[in-house]
Every structure is written in structure tokens, then in C-alpha cells.
Amino acid sequence: MGGAEQREGTWTYRPHLDGLRAVAVYLVVAFHAGIGRAAGGFIGVDVFFVLSGYLVTNILLRDLGQHGRVRFGRFYARRSRRLLPAAALSLVVTAVVFRAIAAPAELAAARDSIRWASLYASNWHFIAESADYFGADVDASPVAHYWSLSVEEQFYLLWPLVLAAVHRVARPAGRHAAVVVRALVATAAVASLAAAVLISRTDVDRAYFGTDTRAYQLLAGALLALSPTVLARARRLPGAVRLLPVASVGLVGALAAVASWRFTAGPVTRGIAATAVTAALIVSLEAADGGVGRRLLSWRPLVFLGSISYGTYLWHWLVVVVIARQLDLSHVATFAVAAPVATGLAALSFELLERPVREAPALDRLRGPVIAVGLVASLLVGVVVAPRLLEPSDTAGGGAAVVATAAGTPNRTDWRSAFADKYTYERCTPSQDAACRLTSGSGATVLVVGESHAAMYLPMLEQLAERHDWSLYGGLLDYCPWTRGLGYATVGRNCLADQERLYDQVAPALDPDIVILAHRPIDDPANGMRMRAAEGALPEDRQEAELARHVRAVAADLRADGRTVVLLEPVPAPPSGTNPLTCLSEAEHLEACRFVASRGPTAEERVFRQLDADDEGIVSIDLDRGICPYLPICDPVVGGEVVRWDETHLTQTFAVTLLDGIDRVLVDEGVAA
Numbered sequence: 001m002g003g004a005e006q007r008e009g010t011w012t013y014r015p016h017l018d019g020l021r022a023v024a025v026y027l028v029v030a031f032h033a034g035i036g037r038a039a040g041g042f043i044g045v046d047v048f049f050v051l052s053g054y055l056v057t058n059i060l061l062r063d064l065g066q067h068g069r070v071r072f073g074r075f076y077a078r079r080s081r082r083l084l085p086a087a088a089l090s091l092v093v094t095a096v097v098f099r100a101i102a103a104p105a106e107l108a109a110a111r112d113s114i115r116w117a118s119l120y121a122s123n124w125h126f127i128a129e130s131a132d133y134f135g136a137d138v139d140a141s142p143v144a145h146y147w148s149l150s151v152e153e154q155f156y157l158l159w160p161l162v163l164a165a166v167h168r169v170a171r172p173a174g175r176h177a178a179v180v181v182r183a184l185v186a187t188a189a190v191a192s193l194a195a196a197v198l199i200s201r202t203d204v205d206r207a208y209f210g211t212d213t214r215a216y217q218l219l220a221g222a223l224l225a226l227s228p229t230v231l232a233r234a235r236r237l238p239g240a241v242r243l244l245p246v247a248s249v250g251l252v253g254a255l256a257a258v259a260s261w262r263f264t265a266g267p268v269t270r271g272i273a274a275t276a277v278t279a280a281l282i283v284s285l286e287a288a289d290g291g292v293g294r295r296l297l298s299w300r301p302l303v304f305l306g307s308i309s310y311g312t313y314l315w316h317w318l319v320v321v322v323i324a325r326q327l328d329l330s331h332v333a334t335f336a337v338a339a340p341v342a343t344g345l346a347a348l349s350f351e352l353l354e355r356p357v358r359e360a361p362a363l364d365r366l367r368g369p370v371i372a373v374g375l376v377a378s379l380l381v382g383v384v385v386a387p388r389l390l391e392p393s394d395t396a397g398g399g400a401a402v403v404a405t406a407a408g409t410p411n412r413t414d415w416r417s418a419f420a421d422k423y424t425y426e427r428c429t430p431s432q433d434a435a436c437r438l439t440s441g442s443g444a445t446v447l448v449v450g451e452s453h454a455a456m457y458l459p460m461l462e463q464l465a466e467r468h469d470w471s472l473y474g475g476l477l478d479y480c481p482w483t484r485g486l487g488y489a490t491v492g493r494n495c496l497a498d499q500e501r502l503y504d505q506v507a508p509a510l511d512p513d514i515v516i517l518a519h520r521p522i523d524d525p526a527n528g529m530r531m532r533a534a535e536g537a538l539p540e541d542r543q544e545a546e547l548a549r550h551v552r553a554v555a556a557d558l559r560a561d562g563r564t565v566v567l568l569e570p571v572p573a574p575p576s577g578t579n580p581l582t583c584l585s586e587a588e589h590l591e592a593c594r595f596v597a598s599r600g601p602t603a604e605e606r607v608f609r610q611l612d613a614d615d616e617g618i619v620s621i622d623l624d625r626g627i628c629p630y631l632p633i634c635d636p637v638v639g640g641e642v643v644r645w646d647e648t649h650l651t652q653t654f655a656v657t658l659l660d661g662i663d664r665v666l667v668d669e670g671v672a673a
Contacts, residue, residue: 028316053224101326196214204494315342433505435507478492566621
């Protein structure tokens with residue numbers, strides 16, 4: 001995305017690589033716009049990574065060849081001038097725009113995200129927050145796209161140092177030094193690739209966002225730059241003059257195929273395929289002497305779009321966020337608006353800010369000050385300016401709700417604490433090979449299975465376990481319900497495999513006496529969730545029957561092993577897109593944030609209750625009245641506690657208030673003494 005200066009020294013400008021950048025950035029825009037046929041458009045980022053590794057390494061090799069060393073000050077100064085001004089400007093504008101369109105409750109998360117973006121560590125922030133890049137609402141974070149810029153910037157910071165060190169280590173090998181360098185870099189790339197594959201089995205988001213698990217793509221490009229003989233050999237292939245141009249066109253088509261919805265692979269596998277295709281495409285383009293592929297990607301309008309692709313990437317996400325929140329457009333219409341608007345903003349930024357800063361001769365001589373000013377400006381924008389712009393107002397009518405506390409006095413800050421009142425997954429990471437121990441006791445062994453809607457009960461269940469001297473374990477799943485064989489249609493890419501591992505390996509090894517099952521509302525008319533099986537998304541007319549079948553199958557399997565099954569029925573849900581906490585942060589009166597829940601049990605809840613009636617070893621617990629005492633009316637605050645931190649998740653503090661009611665049911669049913 002950041003690209004590299006290509007017009008210097010013997011490293012001549014490659015217009016076809018700018019054309020490839022243009023293809024990559026608009027694949028990403030199409031993906032973020034939600035176009036279904038570009039469901040894998042996020043591979044545009046993979047293309048950028050390979051290109052960055054290739055271009056930056058060529059520039060560093062030019063330094064090593066001409067000067068015998070890497071000119072670190074010059075390199076870092078030019079990177080600062082190329083990347084930091086536009087990024088700082090986009091963060092400030094993003095803060096201003098998001099402040100205008102977001103609710104106060106959303107601004108706290110945005111402040112944190114922008115801070116990490118300014119430090120170019122967004123990817124690690126999103127890992128810590130367990131963000132699901134593929135399943136989150138498109139407008140959830142105004143700087144979600146900065147994760148990839150962070151990976152690139154970390155590479156730009158470390159790679160010159162690493163490459164210089166590797167060259168120094170290889171010097172004693174004499175004429176074989178280049179081979180040693182390639183071998184060391186290839187080893188690092190293979191290690192990164194292996195880490196990506198292994199980590200993706202248990203944590204796709206960690207594998208997708210991690211710098212270490214992305215390094216193989218940047219190093220793949222670096223290896224191409226370190227292996228000029230590859231290009232020479234490609235040129236000597238029989239029929240190369242005819243074959244290379246044809247191959248380049250075919251590989252552009254292959255890239256489009258990998259980005260399409262028909263290529264049914266997980267994000268890491270898709271990224272591996274995109275890396276291989278991009279590397280082959282670069283070879284075919286660089287080795288070809290002209291040909292249709294190079295002419296196509298060297299088309300002047302496409303080259304221009306590629307030259308401003310960094311800005312297009314910076315601005316497109318904010319445009320998509322605004323469209324998603326302010327306009328009711330189809331995915332195709334969103335792309336049709338977002339692409340030209342982002343491109344226009346990028347062109348303005350390029351001409352008015354980026355080009356003047358990059359091409360100023362005086363700045364080229366002031367390398368140390370340029371680096372220092374760039375870093376300080378980024379820090380000020382991310383740590384001071386943008387967060388201040390995103391500070392919610394505390395004045396009535398300016399976004400602070402009047403919330404009645406237990407004492408009956410108004411409290412204008414309750415919603416702020418509720419926003420952070422959620423389970424921290426670091427305590428019990430989802431989708432692991434072993435359940436995590438939460439409490440130790442001499443009584444029953446209890447396993448809690450489910451996704452974040454099971455995790456929200458864990459602090460309450462820990463108190464319950466201590467009350468009854470249980471050993472409590474968390475078998476949390478990553479965006480994945482407990483219904484073995486069924487997952488959510490749009491999130492939890494490894495869900496079905498995670499379920500298999502949990503039920504076939506983790507649970508038998510632990511051998512729990514009691515299994516507590518909980519997941520989000522699935523078939524609630526107000527806020528349901530589409531499901532998928534191994535063969536793909538379930539048709540709507542089959543979902544109810546399939547859900548019932550899988551619920552019964554899991555319960556039967558657990559009971560066959562002699563375990564007691566406790567089913568926590570899903571929480572009453574507001575209409576989709578209605579966030580009671582967001583409402584609390586904006587509303588003048590508590591009543592404005594009430595909602596009416598769906599009446600009567602859902603089909604899934606009826607199955608739960610029938611299982612309870614048929615088998616004394618199965619207990620279904622209806623939490624509706626505890627959460628909504630005036631059902632079907634649901635208040636955002638009950639007993640002085642904020643109930644939800646988003647649409648369907650309870651705050652930890654409120655969940656603990658359900659402890660005594662759940663305990664009474666379990667004692668009455670003979671599950672607890």
C-alpha cells in the first residue's frame with residue numbers, strides 16, 4: 001500500500017506494478033462494500049504485501065550494491081515522508097466525521113482504535129480485542145483497515161535492519177553469500193507460513209492479523225528481489241516470448257478467481273493462494289518483454305490509480321462507513337459511490353499533501369528532523385488530537401443519558417463503564433485444544449460450552465462454582481454456537497472443526513459431570529442469525545428443522561455419556577441494529593431506550609423445554625424475566641445496572657445479578673446440592 005520510490009538509480013520505474021496496485025486496492029474496496037462476488041477481495045492486501053516486499057527489497061539492494069551498506073536514515077526519512085502525512089490527515093478527518101455520525105458509546109472504542117492506528121500497531125490491538133474482520137459490522141470501527149498498514153509499517157521498520165544483518169552474516173561465504181542470504185530469508189518465510197497455518201487452526205483472527213503470520217507474504221516478495229536469476233531463467237524458457245505475456249493475463253484472471261466467492265477457502269488458505277499467484281504474476285510481468293499483460297496493467301489511467309492507491313486505501317473505509325450509516329444503498333451501489341469518492345480524496349491528498357512533501361529537496365537533506373517530526377506528528381494526532389475530537393459531551397442533550405441508579409439519583413457515566421463491562425478473552429481463549437480452568441473444587445466438574453454469549457456468564461458461573469465447590473472449565477468457541485455441525489453463516493470460519501475438536505477431544509479428556517450450553521439468539525424474529533452446515537448456508541425454510549435436529553443430537557450425545565446438560569436459553573433480543581447502550585449514550589430519558597421483545601418462546605427454546613420435560617438430566621433455564629422483568633418490555637437498566645453492552649450481550653455486572661435465580665433452579669432440579 002505504501003509502495004516504494006521506483007525512479008531512482010538503476011531501479012527503473014515499473015508502471016505495470018502500479019497497475020497491479022490499482023487492481024489490488026479496488027478488490028479491497030469491493031470486499032468492504034459487501035459485494036458478494038468479491039467475497040475474497042481482501043486478498044488485495046495480500047497482493048500489496050508481496051509487492052511491498054519486492055519493491056522495498058530492490059531499493060535496499062540498490063543501496064547495498066552501490067554503497068556497500070543500507071542508508072538507514074535516508075530510507076526511514078523517505079518512508080516517513082511517503083506514509084505519515086497522509087495517514088495523520090486521514091485520522092484527523094476520520095475522527096471529525098465519526099464524531100458527527102456515531103453515538104457517544106461508540107466513541108470510546110474509536111479513540112482506542114485511532115491511538116493504536118497512529119502507533120501502527122492496529123493489528124495487535126484488533127487481535128487483543130478479538131475482532132472478527134470478516135464478521136463484524138462494516139461500520140464497527142472507523143479505522144479497521146489500518147491493521148494492514150500497521151503490518152507494512154512494522155515491516156518497513158524491521159526489514160532494513162534484518163536484511164543488513166543477514167548480509168553481514170553471509171559475507172564470510174564469499175561468492176556463495178547471496179545463496180546464504182536467500183536461504184536465511186526463505187527459512188524465515190517458511191517459519192512464518194507454518195505459524196500462519198498452525199495458528200489458524202485455533203485462532204483465525206490471530207493468524208490473519210499477526211505480523212509474524214503475515215511476514216511470509218512480504219518475504220515472498222523479498223525473495224523475488226533477492227533472486228534475479230528467476231527472471232533470467234523465465235526469459236530463457238522455450239517459447240518465453242509468447243508464453244510469458246499469455247501467462248501474465250492468465251495469472252491476473254487467477255487472482256480474480258481467488259478473490260471471488262467461488263473460491264471456497266478460509267482467509268489464511270486464500271491468502272496463501274493469493275501470495276503464490278502474485279509472486280508468479282510479478283515474475284511473468286517482469287520477465288516479459290512487453291506483451292498484452294504488461295500493456296494492460298501499464299494503461300495510463302490504471303497506472304495513475306495505482307500511484308494513488310495508498311490514499312485510496314486510506315480513505316475508502318471512512319467513505320464506506322458513512323454510506324453504511326447514512327444511506328440505504330445496495331452493496332453494488334455502495335461500491336459505485338465509495339470507489340470514486342475515495343479515489344477523488346486520494347487524488348487531492350496526493351497532489352496537495354503527499355507529492356509536495358515527498359518531492360521537496362530541502363526535506364531530503366533533513367533526514368533526522370524529518371523522521372522525528374513525522375513520528376511526533378503521528379503521535380500527537382493519534383494520542384492527543386483525534387481522541388480529543390472523539391471525546392463525548394457530558395452535557396444534557398449532547399449525548400449523555402440520564403440513568404437512574406439504585407439510589408434513585410441521576411448518573412451520567414453509567415453507560416461508559418458498561419461499554420467495557422464485558423468478558424476478557426485473555427482469561428479463556430476460544431477454540432483451544434484444552435478447556436481452561438476457571439475455578440477448582442472438590443465437587444462436580446463443570447464445562448461451559450458456547451461463544452461470547454456463554455463467556456458473558458462466566459464471572460457469574462465462577463461465583464456459582466465457588467458456592468458449590470465445583471471445578472469450572474471454559475470450553476469457549478470462536479464465533480461459533482455449541483450446535484455441533486451447525487455454525488453461523490458469516491462468521492467463525494473454523495467453527496465446525498472447532499466443534500469437532502471440543503466434543504471429540506476436549507470434553508472426553510476433561511470428562512465433566514455437568515455441561516452448560518449457551519449461545520446467541522439464533523431464531524429470534526427480531527434478531528436472528530443465518531446458519532450453515534458443512535455443505536454451505538442453510539436455506540431459510542430448512543433452518544428451523546436443522547437447528548432442532550442438531551440441538552437434540554448434542555443433548556443426546558452428552559446424556560449418553562452420563563452428563564447432566566444445562567441449557568441457558570438465549571436472551572431477549574432487540575430489533576437488529578438497535579443497541580440499547582448506544583441509545584443510552586444519546587437519549588435524554590431512559591424510556592427512549594426500551595424495546596419490545598418477541599413474544600413467546602422461539603422454536604429453539606421450545607425444543608429446549610421439550611428436552612427438559614422428557615429427560616430429568618436436562619435442565620432448560622428461561623432467563624427472560626430476570627433480564628426483562630416487565631416482559632415483553634425490556635429496559636436498558638434493571639436494578640440500577642446497565643443490562644447490555646451491545647445488542648445481545650449482557651454486561652458482566654448485570655449477568656451476576658442472575659446468580660441466585662439460576663442457583664435456585666439448579667438446586668430445585670437436583671443439579672446442585
